[in-house]
Amino acid sequence: MVTASPRADVNSHKNGPKRAISRLLALVRNTWRTLTSMGTALVLLFLLALGAIPGALLPQRSLNEGKVAQYIDDHPILGPWLDRLQAFDVFSSFWFTAIYVLLFVSLVGCLTPRLAEHLRSLRAMPVPAPRNLARLPKHHTAQVPGDAAAMATSVEHTLRGWRKTTRRDGESAGAAPSATSSIEVSAEKGYLREFGNIVFHFSLLGLLVAVAAGKLFSYEGNVIVVADGGPGFCSASPAAFDSFRAGNVVDGTSLYPMCLRVNDFQANYLPNGQATSFQADIDYQAGDDLTAGTWRPYLLKVNEPLRIGGDRVYLQGHGYAPTFSVTFPDGKTRTQTLQWRPEDQMTLLSSGAMRFDPPGGTYADERDRRKNQIAIQGLFAPTEQLDGTLLSSRYPAMNEPAVAVDIYKGDTGLDTGRPQSLFSLDPRMVGQGRLTKMARVNLRAGQDTRLPDGTIVRFDGAVPFVNLQVSHDPAQVWVLVFAMTMMAGLLVSLIVRRRRVWVRLTPGPAGTVNVELGGLARTDNSGWGDEFERLTARLLAGFQTLAPVEEEKKADRA
Numbered sequence: 001m002v003t004a005s006p007r008a009d010v011n012s013h014k015n016g017p018k019r020a021i022s023r024l025l026a027l028v029r030n031t032w033r034t035l036t037s038m039g040t041a042l043v044l045l046f047l048l049a050l051g052a053i054p055g056a057l058l059p060q061r062s063l064n065e066g067k068v069a070q071y072i073d074d075h076p077i078l079g080p081w082l083d084r085l086q087a088f089d090v091f092s093s094f095w096f097t098a099i100y101v102l103l104f105v106s107l108v109g110c111l112t113p114r115l116a117e118h119l120r121s122l123r124a125m126p127v128p129a130p131r132n133l134a135r136l137p138k139h140h141t142a143q144v145p146g147d148a149a150a151m152a153t154s155v156e157h158t159l160r161g162w163r164k165t166t167r168r169d170g171e172s173a174g175a176a177p178s179a180t181s182s183i184e185v186s187a188e189k190g191y192l193r194e195f196g197n198i199v200f201h202f203s204l205l206g207l208l209v210a211v212a213a214g215k216l217f218s219y220e221g222n223v224i225v226v227a228d229g230g231p232g233f234c235s236a237s238p239a240a241f242d243s244f245r246a247g248n249v250v251d252g253t254s255l256y257p258m259c260l261r262v263n264d265f266q267a268n269y270l271p272n273g274q275a276t277s278f279q280a281d282i283d284y285q286a287g288d289d290l291t292a293g294t295w296r297p298y299l300l301k302v303n304e305p306l307r308i309g310g311d312r313v314y315l316q317g318h319g320y321a322p323t324f325s326v327t328f329p330d331g332k333t334r335t336q337t338l339q340w341r342p343e344d345q346m347t348l349l350s351s352g353a354m355r356f357d358p359p360g361g362t363y364a365d366e367r368d369r370r371k372n373q374i375a376i377q378g379l380f381a382p383t384e385q386l387d388g389t390l391l392s393s394r395y396p397a398m399n400e401p402a403v404a405v406d407i408y409k410g411d412t413g414l415d416t417g418r419p420q421s422l423f424s425l426d427p428r429m430v431g432q433g434r435l436t437k438m439a440r441v442n443l444r445a446g447q448d449t450r451l452p453d454g455t456i457v458r459f460d461g462a463v464p465f466v467n468l469q470v471s472h473d474p475a476q477v478w479v480l481v482f483a484m485t486m487m488a489g490l491l492v493s494l495i496v497r498r499r500r501v502w503v504r505l506t507p508g509p510a511g512t513v514n515v516e517l518g519g520l521a522r523t524d525n526s527g528w529g530d531e532f533e534r535l536t537a538r539l540l541a542g543f544q545t546l547a548p549v550e551e552e553k554k555a556d557r558a
Contacts, residue, residue, distance in 0.1 A: 035102070036109025044103040051099055055090035058082065062089065062245055091215070092248070100208065107205045111198065118194050125165045126186035129502035133518035137525075138532040140517040142540060148505040148513050152183045155503050158539050162187040162501070182506040189499050193523060196492025203486040210482055214475035219246040219255070221470045224339050225262050226321045227280065228463040232261030235311075235470055256309040256472065258286040261295075265318060265464040273346045273396050278302065280315055280466050310472055317467040322380050322403060323460040324354055328372075329453055332359040339465045340380050341423045347393035352423045353377040355412040373412045374455065375435060377425050378405030380462060384444065391442055401462050402444045407451065410435040498522030501535065515540065 034040055059067035068088045072079035086093035133139055144151070152166055164187035221241035223233050238244040238252040246252060260282055267278035279302075283295040286308050298306050306313040323337040340352025356374040363369040381393035384402035391404035411434040413426045420426050429435040439457075441449045448458035504516040517536055521528040 032109065035106050037106075038110055041103065041106040041110050044099060044106055047099050048096075048103055051090065051096050054082075054087045055096075058087055058090075060088060060090065062092070100212070104205065104208055107201060107208075111201050111205065114194075115198055115202075118191075118198060121194075122191060126163060126188045126500070128167060129184045129186055129504055129518065133502060133504060133516050136518040136520055138517075138519035138529065140532075140536045142515045143508060143512050144515060144540065145512050147511075148183050148507050151505055151513050151515070152185060152503075155185050155505075155539055158541075159185070159187045159501070162189045163191065164188075182504055185503040185505075187501045187503075188522075190496050190522065191498075193493050193496040193498055196489040196496060199489030200486055200493060201489075203482045203489055207479060207482040207486065210475040210478040214247070214473045214479065216247045216249045217475070218471070218473040219244070219250045219252075220472070221245070222316065222467060223470070224465050224467050225260065226337060226339065226463060226465045227262040227265040230262060230321075230337070230463070230465070232259060234259040241470070256286070256311050257290060258284060258308060258311070259290065260284045260313065260468070262466055265466055267318065267397070267464075269396055275396070278315070278318060280318075282306070284308070284313075310474060312471045314469040314471065315466060316469045319348060319465055319467075320350055320380060320382055320398065320401075320462045321465045322352070322354075322401075322462045324356075324376055325458045325460055326356045326374050327456040327458070328358055328362050329455060330362050332362055334359060335460070337463065338422075343379075344393065346396065348382050348396040349393040350380045351378070352380065353421075353425050355414055355425075357412075357414060370411045370415065371409075372453075373410065373414065374457065375408040375410075375412045375425055376405050376457065377408070378403055382462070386442070389442065398462060398464075400444070402442060403459050404442045405440070405459075406437055407439040407441070407449070407457055408435040409438045409451065409453075409455075497524045497528075499528070499531070501532075503539065 059071055061068045071088075072083060075082075082088065086095070090096055130136065156164060156166065164185060167184045167186070169181040169183075221235070221238065221244040223241045225233055233240055235241075235255050235258050237255065238246065244252070261284075262280050262282050264281040265278065266281075268276045270276060280300045282298050282300050284298060284306065285293075285295055288294075289296065300306055300313065300315045302315055305315075319339060319342045321337050321339040323335065325333055325335040327333045334356050336354055336356065338352065338354055340350035342348045342350045354376045356376075358369055358372055363372060379391050380401070380403050381391050382398040382401055383393050383395035384400040385392045385394040389404075391402060408425065408430070411429060413420060413429050413434075418426070425435065430437075438451045439449055443449065443459040445459060445461040448456050450456050498521070500520045500522060502518045504518075506514040506516070508514045517539065519528070519532040519535070
């Protein structure tokens with residue numbers, strides 16, 4: 001019977017943790033090597049592009065939450081699953097962020113050694129000539145009269161722009177070169193190719209950082225501003241915007257303060273109604289102007305934003321805001337101007353709704369006040385076109401404004417606390433009988449209609465409104481810079497080609513020099529044969545060839 005030695009058990013017990021640590025370190029090392037390989041970086045870049053496809057095809061909650069809800073309602077099976085996979089929040093999802101971070105780490109780990117290697121290659125001298133130059137893909141020999149040292153000087157002069165070094169037999173061994181020693185000129189060019197490649201990849205890395213910074217610190221808000229005496233708006237908080245999208249670290253308390261009002265809006269159209277240009281005459285305040293009360297004029301055009309304080313104000317779109325006046329039975333009047341939503345972009349036929357609360361003192365009882373609210377819902381045509389009683393618009397300019405509206409009386413839901421659409425009445429109020437339709441009329445500017453209780457509703461006309469977008473992205477300039485350097489680096493890496501040339505000069509009999517040339521294409525072989533022949537002719541120019549030229553042209557090697 002064989003028994004284990006106690007000492008062996010102790011050694012096994014001690015070596016067990018060491019082996020586990022060694023295996024763990026090996027796993028971490030292999031994982032890091034795999035992650036920082038160029039192949040992994042390319043795969044992650046492909047996955048990043050693939051992951052962005054749902055963000056382009058599916059509605060995103062950060063842009064339009066209503067469309068996301070509508071998509072989920074229209075696809076009751078697929079929609080909830082896509083929501084669980086964060087397909088409606090692609091660019092802030094955990095899986096897209098993971099790919100983004102892994103790509104960043106992979107590029108850093110891949111490019112840092114390449115940069116260090118390139119810096120070492122820049123300091124290194126061109127490699128010595130191979131022992132047998134005849135084995136190179138491009139080879140040329142000749143015998144010319146002259147001195148080897150003088151010809152070496154001529155070769156160095158001809159190879160201007162190449163990185164080169166000259167070596168003599170015996171120098172490396174420490175012995176003094178003799179008159180019969182051969183001279184070798186090693187030359188190389190095309191270092192910019194690798195530099196351009198590194199610039200391209202580091203620019204890609206910088207682009208990822210800039211996009212991530214923009215995602216963190218940028219914000220974008222949209223607001224509709226009524227022209228021709230409208231109230232304007234001030235960017236004091238996100239609540240001032242109709243829609244606001246903020247970066248991950250933007251809480252809305254540090255927006256750049258400015259105020260803006262639209263004095264006039266002008267649009268030019270073709271006969272078919274297509275817009276050729278539109279511009280808004282605006283006044284704005286920012287900085288010290290807010291305390292001094294100074295307004296500065298600016299002509300806001302499409303693709304010509306107002307740039308101020310790191311923000312850009314764009315002119316995004318336009319439409320019309322009808323004005324209605326309601327005179328209640330006691331003679332008190334309320335007037336309201338509100339934007340309506342364009343339904344047809346070619347004719348700007350628009351739909352919308354308005355709600356009027358009776359002025360204070362008209363009804364003593366609160367319940368009576370609610371029962372006598374006035375609501376208007378219908379269509380607005382900037383240039384009237386009637387097909388019987390059906391209203392449409394034949395042109396987007398406001399030539400003959402008219403409306404076709406339904407007028408309701410009752411509880412509009414202003415006091416219920418439930419959110420309502422700006423452009424339509426709450427159908428629940430109509431379905432429950434709390435809003436009663438009193439009239440359906442077509443009105444031109446200045447016309448009115450009288451309800452049975454004596455209330456008069458008048459259409460006063462319309463004024464334009466503009467949709468403005470306020471964007472702030474501190475990394476936008478860097479995105480442009482890195483994109484341009486990416487293109488420059490890619491162009492350099494495609495144009496510049498690595499080449500190596502060796503010239504061996506050996507003193508021959510009776511004052512002659514045996515010249516042997518060899519060439520090697522480090523990257524692209526295309527055109528290297530013709531280039532080597534031209535280089536050979538330049539190097540031998542001015543020297544008379546005494547012996548027949550022996551030339552070997554071998555097939556290029558990949």
